[in-house]
Amino acid sequence: MKPLDPKLLRHASAARRYMLLTAGLGLGMVALTVLQARGLARLLGHAREAAGGHGRALLWLGGVWLLRAALAGLQEWTGKRSAHRVIAQLRAGLLARLASGPERERASAGGVAQVELATRGLDALQPYLEGYVPQLLLTALATPALLVCVWRADPVSAALMAGSLPLIPLFMVLVGRFTREATARQLASMQQLSARVVDLITGLATLRALGRHRGVAAQVLRLSEAHARTTLQALRRAFLSSFVLELITTLSIASVAVGIGLRLLDGAMPLETGLFVLLLAPEVYAPLRQVGALFHASAEGAEAAAQAIARLEAPEPVRGTLAAPPLTCGTLELREVSVATRDAGRCAPEGLSFVLPLGQGRILGLRGESGAGKSTAVAAVLGLLPPTRGGIFLRPEGAAALPLGSLDLTTYWAQLAWLPQRLHLEPGTVRESVCRGRAIPASALSAAAEATGFDAVVARLPEGWDTKLGRDGQGLSLGQRQRLALTRVLAGDERLLLLDEPTAHLDEGSEQRVLEALKRRARRGTTLLLVSHRARTLEIADEVLTLPAHAASPAPLAEAA
Incomplete structure (x- = not known):
């Protein structure tokens, strides 16, 4: 992100008002600052005069000091309020984008990174807005103005300051390049760790039942150690860069002080002028020094803001206009489909091809290790992730193949049902969660609940189908939520079902019951x-494809599941 990205001002109106107020206070x-330095220099330069003549000068200096402290406190107070407003506006825009249309489904398919960005990622923007931005504006206003004041009093000292000042931003740029890379790695490791921890917590019961919880816990431990290493690297670079900036500033002020001292000894400069320049010298360098120190504290938030702005300004996906053909006949074809991952040099899936007949009750299974791209392949079939290479086509019976990208996804989604790996249940009654706005007869609802074993869950609820659930199905266990999601899929009459880990969180008896229901639906x-x-779940499939665990590809575009 730029030191002060104009895009931030465009997406957050509170930031524009904040910039104007900060400029005025600066x-x-x-x-x-100039008045305080002038008054103190004059007071010290005439210290030998009668003490009674200094009372008014001391009161005047005290008033200036109090007024300056009041402006600094006002700037800090407005900074906190404005930072909260800017973060709230960015978060609202990001959530509105994620909650609309296909972006909502992409967020569901993409995991926890989106949530991490909209919550903790933007919270880290607070130091950037409270400290770095005001100090940056103060530098742009104060440094030139103070330098002009020094030049009018002593051109030699002004020339020394003007010659040494460019060294500070030069070293800031050199150090900032390394800091930016470390900060980006830190944010990525934080998002990856959060996603893995959520996966572990969500599927802990299933992992324990399968005896695989120890292996996943070891993965989380490795990710946490990697996150700790990246955080320490970022801190190490921040400390080193701050030391470099302090050293440059100290040497620059010392060179000015030495020159003033020599001229005072020779009598070539009045004492009052020398004191005035010495008092202003630290103030000339202070804004730049503070900008360098605050840059590292705000780098993580600035990186998160850059990602949020990039998502807000991303062009809307090109949507097709052709109505999707009926999924009761024809074929669904994947031709050498590859989707690049966020890890450079990988595709998952890589070169996936199959032809799936529609309307004939065929069951195609996909298996592979975690990270092979199984869920990503489902997202691509849904039209949520465009393939990096290859294509996805619907071929009506006796007609030419239609690229999925040319179809109106609304008419396509109306004919299919999707069970994601991570369930997202909206607040509402049990009936609303299952029907999701569809007009489902009571007989079909009861039959689907009986097929998944959810009827026994409904019978134990205090108000049956009218029982209200909280966000993400609060009030139900993980296994009960899975049965609710399966009931939602089987209650409709869609002709294409995309099921990602349908038997997760189910015991052996419930799993067998669900598999029988899926076979009946296929018939x-x-x-x-x-x-x-x-x-055991894949045993009901007519054909099973195994996705390789690792494959090479040059361009990181999407996140493999």
């Missing part, structure tokens, strides 16, 4: 694309 503080002509780690 100019006031510059004027008070009615519904096509199933089934993703699972469990061999």
